[in-house]
Amino acid sequence: MVLRKKIVEKEIHKKQLLWILSAFPIAFLFFAFLNRDALLDGLWTIHLSPTILITDFLALGGIGAAFLNAALIGFMNLFLLNRFKMKINGLLIAAFLTMLGFAFLGKNLINIFPLYIGGWLYAKSQKIHMRDVIAVIMFSTGLSPIISQIMFADLFPTVLGFTLGFSVGVLIGFTITPIAAHMVKFHDGHNLYNIGFTAGIIGTLFASILRAIDKEIEPVSIIYTDSDLSIKILLMVLFLGLIVLGLYINPKSYKQYGYIFKYKGRMVTDFPFLVGHGITFVNMGSMGIFTVLLVTILGGVINGPILASIFTVVGFSALGKHFKNCIPIMLGVMATAFVLGMDLSQTTVIMAILFSTTVAPIAGSYGPVAGFLAGVLHLVIVMNIGMVHGGINLYNNGFSGGLVAGILIPVLDAFKKGD
Amino acid sequence: MRHEVKKICRIVDELTTLLLKEDTNEVDFKIKREKDRTVISIVDYRTTYTAEDVQEFSACFDVQRQHEVEEYYWQLVGESDGDAELTVIGTMIDEASVTLKDGNMYIELVRYRE
Numbered sequence: 001m002v003l004r005k006k007i008v009e010k011e012i013h014k015k016q017l018l019w020i021l022s023a024f025p026i027a028f029l030f031f032a033f034l035n036r037d038a039l040l041d042g043l044w045t046i047h048l049s050p051t052i053l054i055t056d057f058l059a060l061g062g063i064g065a066a067f068l069n070a071a072l073i074g075f076m077n078l079f080l081l082n083r084f085k086m087k088i089n090g091l092l093i094a095a096f097l098t099m100l101g102f103a104f105l106g107k108n109l110i111n112i113f114p115l116y117i118g119g120w121l122y123a124k125s126q127k128i129h130m131r132d133v134i135a136v137i138m139f140s141t142g143l144s145p146i147i148s149q150i151m152f153a154d155l156f157p158t159v160l161g162f163t164l165g166f167s168v169g170v171l172i173g174f175t176i177t178p179i180a181a182h183m184v185k186f187h188d189g190h191n192l193y194n195i196g197f198t199a200g201i202i203g204t205l206f207a208s209i210l211r212a213i214d215k216e217i218e219p220v221s222i223i224y225t226d227s228d229l230s231i232k233i234l235l236m237v238l239f240l241g242l243i244v245l246g247l248y249i250n251p252k253s254y255k256q257y258g259y260i261f262k263y264k265g266r267m268v269t270d271f272p273f274l275v276g277h278g279i280t281f282v283n284m285g286s287m288g289i290f291t292v293l294l295v296t297i298l299g300g301v302i303n304g305p306i307l308a309s310i311f312t313v314v315g316f317s318a319l320g321k322h323f324k325n326c327i328p329i330m331l332g333v334m335a336t337a338f339v340l341g342m343d344l345s346q347t348t349v350i351m352a353i354l355f356s357t358t359v360a361p362i363a364g365s366y367g368p369v370a371g372f373l374a375g376v377l378h379l380v381i382v383m384n385i386g387m388v389h390g391g392i393n394l395y396n397n398g399f400s401g402g403l404v405a406g407i408l409i410p411v412l413d414a415f416k417k418g419d
Numbered sequence: 420m421r422h423e424v425k426k427i428c429r430i431v432d433e434l435t436t437l438l439l440k441e442d443t444n445e446v447d448f449k450i451k452r453e454k455d456r457t458v459i460s461i462v463d464y465r466t467t468y469t470a471e472d473v474q475e476f477s478a479c480f481d482v483q484r485q486h487e488v489e490e491y492y493w494q495l496v497g498e499s500d501g502d503a504e505l506t507v508i509g510t511m512i513d514e515a516s517v518t519l520k521d522g523n524m525y526i527e528l529v530r531y532r533e
Contacts, residue, residue, distance in 0.1 A: 003475040003505065091488055126421065128533070132486035181494050189495045189502075266499075268492050268506050273482060365501060413501070 005259050007276035009250035017088035017277075018078060020245065021096055024238065025074030028067045028100075031234055035064035043068055050153040051106040051145045052217060053391035054348070056304035058104060058224035063231075066304060070103035073112065077138060084131035090270035090280070090319035094192075094312075095138040101311025102142065104304035106394045110151070111144035114166045118173020125174075133177045139195035140176045142395040144169075146206050149392055155215045172202060187405035189267035190365065192316050193358040196398010203389030203399075210390075217390035223347050224303035231302045235292050235310065242285030242314075250278020257282055264364030265320035272318060280318050287317040287326070291354055294330075298353075299345035306347060308394075309354035316357070325364035325371065326357040332375020340379075352382050355397030359405050366412045377404045422493070427457050427530065430508055432497030434526070438463050440500060442524075456513075456531045463524040473519045479505040480515035480528065 012020075032039065042065025046057050057066035077099055086092055099107065119137035123130045150156065151165035180198045191197055207217060246253050256275075260283055263269050271280040291310045295302055302310075313321060333356045337349050344350070356378040363371025382400035393399055431448055438446050438461075445464040450457065468476070488510040496504045496511070509515075514529035 003472075004478050086487070087483065087485060089485060089488065091491070128421075128490075129486065132490045135487040136491050177490060181491060184492060184495045185498055188499055189492075194491075264502065266502050267495055268488060268504065270488075270506050273506065416501075 004273065005256075005275050007250060007256065007259075007279065009253070009276045009278045010248070012249060012277045014085070014088060018082055020281075021081075021088070021093070022074075022078055023241065024097070024100055025071040025078070027234065027238060028071040028074065031230075032064045032068035032071060034230075035062070035067065037064060038062055039064045039068060042066070047108045047110045048152050049148060050220070051108070051111060051148040052153075052220045053106065053145065053386060053394060053396060054305055055106060055145075055220050055222050056104070056224045057106075058304045058307075059222045063224075066104050069108055070100055072109060073103040073107060074100050076109065080134060084129070084134060086131055086134065088272075090272050091135050091268065092138075093272070093280075093284075093318040094315040095135050097311045097315025099138050099141060101308040101315070102394055105308040106148075107141050107144050108148075111147040111165075111169070112141040114147055114169025115140050115144065115173035115176075118170040118175075119177070120173075121170065122174045122177055136177045136180050136195065137173060140173060140180070140199065142195055142199045142393060142398070143172050143176075143203060145394060146172070146203065146392040149210075149217060153218075155210070168206065176202065183402070184267065187402050188409050190361040190405040190409055191358055191398065191401040192265070192267065192320055192360065193312075193355075193395050193398025193401055194267070196358065196393070196395025197402025199393040199395050200385070200389055200399025200402065203393035207388070207390040207392055217392065219391060223305065225301050228302040231307070232292060232296070235302070236289065239285040239288030239292070239314070242281045242288065244285075246278045246281030246283075246285060248278075249281065250276055253278035253282045260322045261324040263320070263322070264361055265322065265325045266361040266365055267320065269320040269361075270318075271320070283322055284314050284317040287321065287323070288314040290323070294353070295350055298350060300347065300350040303347060305351050306354070309351050313354055313357055320364075321357055321360050325360040328363040328368035328371030329356045329359055329375040329378070330354075332356070332372040333379045334375075335372075336376045336379045348383075352379050352397065356382075356401070358398050358401035362405060362408060362412075370408070370412055374404050374408055377408070423457075423532065426489075426493050426496075426511060427452075427459065429493065429497035430511060430528065430530075431459060433504055433508060434461060436497070436500050437503045437505075442467055454532075456529055459526075459528040459530075461524075461526040461528075463526070465522055466519070466524040468519070468524055470519055473517050473524060476505070476524075476526070477515065477517045480509045480512060480517065482506070482509035484513050484531075485510035486533075 042061030046061040147169040362374040447462040449460040
């Protein structure tokens, strides 16, 4: 058993951590200002879109509007974390960066708001504080397209659609906390995007209801394919900044970085607590740079879906992911895609490569071969599972990861030796 | 339903698994529920853990209560016999003391009712 490492580093307070996280939306705001053509029109378009997978906000509303949307969502969540006086742990870092990433791919202020209201009502009904459920609610916004779909896809008359969409969002926010807590048992904590799995189940239910009343969800594929050089530069600056910050907090974090590889990554591997903030930030920054380089090498374009993938990987690098448990999974996906003759530069394939690291704990717990196998299964499943929920679950890879882990873990456990 | 009793049982389950699997063949547990708190007392007889390990245990439990982690992950506690969810246990308790005495390890965990 690997417990907490004794690390000597500069103490970082709650407020300072909030400022560090705020660097992301501040940078996005600045970037939006640099790309301010039709900024408000783009933002309006983003908010009134059905946002079904895959609706890339960079293509839909323009680069400036997409970054402004992400900045607004970032500031809103930072406000809540500050208001509730939350201790910023690995879980909240992961939740915040996942929110930020998916603000380029489906989330906007209109479609996340009802989920927060539902979460607040759940907290009231249970006589607990909203801060107790805020992490789950932040993640639950992966189901936000169902709200936009009902509100804006012309399935219902305007007022009815808006009321119904809002009500469905509140209902999901109200029920998702106990469902998410229950779902972790299915994959035994080996699928890091547990809400993705939960949202997949809930999304399947709602998609089935819509289909049952003859309201078909039309597939969407709006993907940005233009120049991404300025976005790459922005990401590199942010991720290098994280590494420099990590080295400032713990000057020895470069030498001590290997400590992080001792952790399997299974839920809940809270790196800031276990190895300190210095090593955690170095890990997040390094994983971020690695993902940007990987996308470039594969010939992909950094667009909304890829930004969502990258920020999710970086966020979860504070909660279990590192090179040792991620690379075998990614290799499994890439090898399978290659064998099946897929184009590795395609956005959906790159998304699968990056998001497949949701099952990184399988490689961490059972070794690289099991990790590779998990990657193979992940690609096969993720390419087919979107049709089940009709794209209303943004965390499609988390849904797939839950199934992969739920199938593999009992089998791998059965062949483990010992008591 | 807040599952308060189940959460306490899961903490006990997790620690039973850990101690029997990694350390000893004899463990005593005592759970005392009071009006505003629950105290879990554990005696791990003839422990092989060193003073340094005991300090590490202490550090793991001394995280401060984090309700958001508890609400999301409490059902993982006591689920696996492969990994110990000590970090989650740390977020589910308010006070902890771990001591080594006469070759035994004594753990006392306190969880307040909110």
